[in-house]
Amino acid sequence: MEETIGVIGGGRMGAGIAQSFAAAGAAVVVVESDASAADAARARVETGLKRAAERGKLTGTPEDVLVRVETVTDIAALPSSAALVVEAVPEDVRLKISVLTAAERAVGEGTVLATNTSALSVGELGAALSGATRFLGTHFFNPVPPSKLVEVVTHAGTDPAVLDRVTGWVRELGKTAVVVRDSPGFATSRLGVALGLEAIRMLAEGVADAEAIDNAMELGYGHPMGPLRTTDLVGLDVRLAIAEHLSEVLGDRFAPPELLREKVEKRELGRKSGKGFHTWS
Secondary structure, eight states, X not given: OOOEEEEEOOSXXXXXXXHHHHXXXXXXXXXXXXXXXXXXXHHHHHHHHHHHHHTTOOSSOHHHHHTTXXXXXXXXXXXXXXXXXXXXXXXXXXXXXXXXXXXXXHSOTTOEEEEOOSSSOHHXXXXXXXXXXXXXXXXXXXXXXXXXXXXXXXXXXXXXXXXXXXXXXXXXXXXXXXXXXXXXXTTHHHHHHHHHHHHHHHHHTTSSOHHHHHHHHHHHHOOSSOHHHHHHHHOHHHHHHHHHHHHHHHOGGGOOOHHHHHHHHTTOOBTTXXXXXXXXX
16 A cells, blocks of 8 residues: 555544554554644554564564654645545544544545544535545544454445545455445444443343353354443443434434443543453553
């Protein structure tokens, strides 16, 4: 992969996306809000590359790959020749529209624009752009580098040629693209959140403890990770935001359980905080 890729947001997801593209041979420009955040984003990429190398999942050395990653602190610094720009900022419609419209101003007309949203309407975000035909959703999964799936979300105006380009890039990353149309929660978030919320209700009702609920789905149904461990990995705050959005558009079956709200209020957010439904070291 010889293209230049832009990633807006260098948190856990953005850093993982940047790492994946850089490891595949692309030059990557990561946009962060300030120098400190940019340094932290680069450190995340470096750590991820070292872990991939330790697992034998990296071609070349971490240093060889990291040299292809650049950090900047202004969306306007994105190269106009970028083939693709993926925004990976928090799940806030106004924030995403702000960074996407800024990216559209910064890059050339041939640049594909994508959102990494896991639940927000791709059509609504695209409506804010003047060139919505080159826009779609690329829903990556955490942790990005070892994940085998990218959920590619099209809206009514997505150019089929753009979809072909994006699914081609996904294949170059060694991942599989599942194409879905824009709808609340798409396919993965809608099903994953439904299972996760029911598991939280079961925990609150005392049906079983978190370990037993997760083991039941892992051992009985072959899930690689149970619904409560998955919620910890995604982040309880992220899952709460998605559930609130889905309950607004799809009804009470997605209403967040009180236990989920309580844990988010206590900042028990899952793996990133060290504690969620499980304790993480």
